Amino acid sequence: MELIHFRILLALKRRGTLNSASELLHLTQSALSHQMKNLEQRLGIILWRKQGRTLVLTQAGQYLSDVAESVIATVDSAEQHLALLAAGKTGKLIIGIDCHACYEWFRTILQPYLQTWPELAIEVTSRYRFNSFEAIQQYKLDAVLTSDPVFNGVLHYQPLFDFELVLIVAKQHRLAERQFIEPSELQEETILTYPVERERLDMFRKVLQPAGVEPLAHITVEETDIMLQLAASQRGVCLLPEWLLADKVKNPDVISLRFKDLPLAKTMYLATRHEDVQLEYIQWLIEHAQSKA
Amino acid sequence: MELIHFRILLALKRRGTLNSASELLHLTQSALSHQMKNLEQRLGIILWRKQGRTLVLTQAGQYLSDVAESVIATVDSAEQHLALLAAGKTGKLIIGIDCHACYEWFRTILQPYLQTWPELAIEVTSRYRFNSFEAIQQYKLDAVLTSDPVFNGVLHYQPLFDFELVLIVAKQHRLAERQFIEPSELQEETILTYPVERERLDMFRKVLQPAGVEPLAHITVEETDIMLQLAASQRGVCLLPEWLLADKVKNPDVISLRFKDLPLAKTMYLATRHEDVQLEYIQWLIEHAQSKA
DNA sequence: CCCAGGTTATGAATTTTAATCATCAATACA
DNA sequence: TGTATTGATGATTAAAATTCATAACCTGGG
Numbered sequence: 012m013e014l015i016h017f018r019i020l021l022a023l024k025r026r027g028t029l030n031s032a033s034e035l036l037h038l039t040q041s042a043l044s045h046q047m048k049n050l051e052q053r054l055g056i057i058l059w060r061k062q063g064r065t066l067v068l069t070q071a072g073q074y075l076s077d078v079a080e081s082v083i084a085t086v087d088s089a090e091q092h093l094a095l096l097a098a099g100k101t102g103k104l105i106i107g108i109d110c111h112a113c114y115e116w117f118r119t120i121l122q123p124y125l126q127t128w129p130e131l132a133i134e135v136t137s138r139y140r141f142n143s144f145e146a147i148q149q150y151k152l153d154a155v156l157t158s159d160p161v162f163n164g165v166l167h168y169q170p171l172f173d174f175e176l177v178l179i180v181a182k183q184h185r186l187a188e189r190q191f192i193e194p195s196e197l198q199e200e201t202i203l204t205y206p207v208e209r210e211r212l213d214m215f216r217k218v219l220q221p222a223g224v225e226p227l228a229h230i231t232v233e234e235t236d237i238m239l240q241l242a243a244s245q246r247g248v249c250l251l252p253e254w255l256l257a258d259k260v261k262n263p264d265v266i267s268l269r270f271k272d273l274p275l276a277k278t279m280y281l282a283t284r285h286e287d288v289q290l291e292y293i294q295w296l297i298e299h300a301q302s303k304a
Numbered sequence: 305m306e307l308i309h310f311r312i313l314l315a316l317k318r319r320g321t322l323n324s325a326s327e328l329l330h331l332t333q334s335a336l337s338h339q340m341k342n343l344e345q346r347l348g349i350i351l352w353r354k355q356g357r358t359l360v361l362t363q364a365g366q367y368l369s370d371v372a373e374s375v376i377a378t379v380d381s382a383e384q385h386l387a388l389l390a391a392g393k394t395g396k397l398i399i400g401i402d403c404h405a406c407y408e409w410f411r412t413i414l415q416p417y418l419q420t421w422p423e424l425a426i427e428v429t430s431r432y433r434f435n436s437f438e439a440i441q442q443y444k445l446d447a448v449l450t451s452d453p454v455f456n457g458v459l460h461y462q463p464l465f466d467f468e469l470v471l472i473v474a475k476q477h478r479l480a481e482r483q484f485i486e487p488s489e490l491q492e493e494t495i496l497t498y499p500v501e502r503e504r505l506d507m508f509r510k511v512l513q514p515a516g517v518e519p520l521a522h523i524t525v526e527e528t529d530i531m532l533q534l535a536a537s538q539r540g541v542c543l544l545p546e547w548l549l550a551d552k553v554k555n556p557d558v559i560s561l562r563f564k565d566l567p568l569a570k571t572m573y574l575a576t577r578h579e580d581v582q583l584e585y586i587q588w589l590i591e592h593a594q595s596k597a
Numbered sequence: 598c599c600c601a602g603g604t605t606a607t608g609a610a611t612t613t614t615a616a617t618c619a620t621c622a623a624t625a626c627a
Numbered sequence: 628t629g630t631a632t633t634g635a636t637g638a639t640t641a642a643a644a645t646t647c648a649t650a651a652c653c654t655g656g657g
Contacts, residue, residue: 012307012379012382012383013306013307014305014306014307015615028632028633028634029633029634030632030633030634038615038616038617039616039617039618040633040634040635041616041617041618041619041634041635041636042615042616042617043634044634044635044636045615045616045617045635045636046615046616048635048636049614049615054383054386054387054390055387055390056386056389056390061623061624061633061634061635062441062442063623063624063625063633064623064624064625064632064633064634065633065634066633066634067441067442067443068443069443070389070395070396070443070446071386071389071390072443073443074382074385074386074389075382075386078378078379078382081378082375082378082379085371085374085375085378086305086371086375089305089367089368089371090305090347092367093347093349093364093367093368094347094348096349096363096364096367097347097348097349097364102363103363148355148360149355149360150360150361150362150363150365150366153363308644321603321604321605322604322605323603323604323605331644331645331646332645332646332647333604333605333606334605334606334607334645334646334647334648335644335645335646336605337605337606337607338606338607338644338645338646339644339645341606341607342643342644354604354605354606354652354653356604356652356653356654357603357604357605357652357653357654358604358605358653359604359605
């Protein structure tokens with residue numbers, strides 16, 4: 012059974028005669044007759060019968076033409092959708108988020124993005140947090156917001172903005188008055204981080220481990236807001252992008268500190284497949300991300 | 305876009321490699337590759353990409369393979385259903401009922417029929433009561449129970465059983481004691497019939513009109529039970545198959561009368577298309593209808 | 598580090614399939 | 628009763644799909 016058989020049944024239903032149906036399909040009447048005869052023989056069942064000079068569908072034929080309605084509708088709509096996809100007029104942009112802080116930033120750009128691209132379905136996921144590199148290659152993601160790029164030519168990394176990681180402490184914290192601090196001074200502190208492996212945490216990778224410091228405790232927190240609240244109530248200190256604090260005017264009880272001679276400068280990148288860089292809605296994202304910074 | 309493309313996408317999804325998928329479809333890897341390349345060119349969109357030595361679906365490819373799941377499932381199930389239909393193992397038998405009394409009789413056979421053919425969908429309709437002859441030719445009905453056949457060779461009429469029409473009157477009726485009655489004696493009676501045209505009612509066509517009798521009144525009733533109740537309470541008399549009364553032991557307040565020299569013998573037929581006579585479930589119906597009589 | 602064994606892609610030849618053309622047979626209508 | 632219109636059908640032609648042979652590529656193991 013092939014789509015042509017469904018199309019013939021539908022055309023016959025629409026036009027009434029095989030002759031007329033053949034015009035609809037840009038084929039000859041003979042072609043339709045041959046095709047259906049062939050199908051009937053393979054199925055071992057009669058689909059229509061000539062009655063007078065019109066065709067009457069048998070029960071099997073009726074049934075099959077009902078199936079045809081549904082199948083052809085599905086196929087045609089898929090074809091149309093693919094045509095739009097091919098023209099870049101629609102699509103689904105799946106954006107992977109690689110770190111919690113990235114998500115906090117992305118929220119600030121999401122609203123205007125949705126408004127500018129109302130036709131574009133957008134999905135933001137942190138599902139591939141730990142293997143976004145593979146996910147984007149396997150088309151499970153279309154873009155990844157990350158501040159830990161892997162420059163090996165496989166992906167296109169578009170720098171969005173630079174930022175600095177700062178230590179967040181409560182205003183009443185013993186170190187709050189200091190202009191610069193040393194990693195070693197965190198030895199008696201409780202460290203607040205997102206719940207990922209230490210190797211992926213700049214706090215450990217860039218601050219504590221290079222200085223050989225093991226902190227008093229390490230508490231993981233899912234939500235940035237909660238992390239800031241904990242810090243404000245002196246339950247610990249954390250390393251976060253400075254712009255995060257700037258946005259959080261609702262958190263006046265914490266301040267940011269920098270480490271002496273240890274610049275924690277980072278760059279936020281948007282990673283995409285090379286082939287997708289030119290897509291309009293990717294370009295828009297890049298431009299607005301930069302102007303936002 | 306053809307079914308083969310959907311099948312290739314599904315086989316690839318199942319087996320992982322095109323080589324393995326080709327076995328599933330009993331084709332060569334080359335055939336699958338050519339087909340999909342061709343589709344891609346026509347659609348103007350890439351569906352997969354070779355990554356290392358495996359294929360990775362693009363977003364469009366993912367989308368199309370999802371469509372494929374649905375389309376192929378529909379088509380395969382339709383094919384299976386048609387195979388059953390072809391083998392006569394399933395089907396839908398639409399039985400047309402041509403007179404109310406026929407329906408009363410059919411109810412007695414319906415239950416065992418449903419039990420014998422659990423797979424068979426049965427629909428009983430009186431929708432085509434007035435044109436069942438055309439309906440069966442157009443495959444809108446598969447069988448018609450009728451006691452008014454049209455023998456012209458177009459349909460196959462299978463006699464099921466003979467029966468007699470009798471006049472139903474209340475036990476206390478003035479005619480109840482009589483052995484035979486005359487049509488003219490109905491002049492002062494109220495006639496109860498089903499709500500169809502007089503030309504189709506044996507009471508008028510065979511009894512009253514030949515005798516030139518116009519009765520006192522004519523009341524139409526949809527339900528046989530109600531008609532019998534009305535007769536029992538002396539609200540009128542009616543002409544019904546004798547077996548109908550035999551089944552209705554719950555109606556002991558009426559009796560049946562016959563007309564003198566006016567045998568109202570009828571035969572119940574099952575009308576089918578010639579091509580369907582051999583179907584098992586039609587044969588069963590015929591045999592059991594006859595034994596029932 | 599290269600090679601064996603695996604993958605998909607591709608061009609040309611072949612086979613298979615579908616479409617057409619030219620009819621026929623049946624039917625409906627003037 | 629002829630004429631026009633319907634679908635069916637067999638032979639021919641045209642098109643499409645499949646295969647074969649092979650290239651190009653990747654991966655893992657000695």
